[in-house]
Amino acid sequence: MExxxxxxAVVLLIALGMSLIHRLNAQHDARIAAHHFSDPFPAIVRPPGHGPHPPTGRAARSRATGTWP
Known part of the structure; x- marks a missing residue:
């Protein structure tokens, strides 16, 4: 019986631990969703043309034609 x-008691403690971890993960996910990571330094403005560069060479040809040369 003991x-x-x-x-x-062990099963109950495991279930309580799982519940606590689940709640902490949900709280952490909510904090991450509320925080905006896109503009870390809004005072710094990049000049035009310093964004992602268009593909050149083989990558551009394969994207334009749909085939790899």
């Missing part, structure tokens, strides 16, 4: 009570 073994059954001990086993039930």
């Amino acid at each position: 073994t059954l009570i001990a086993l039930a």
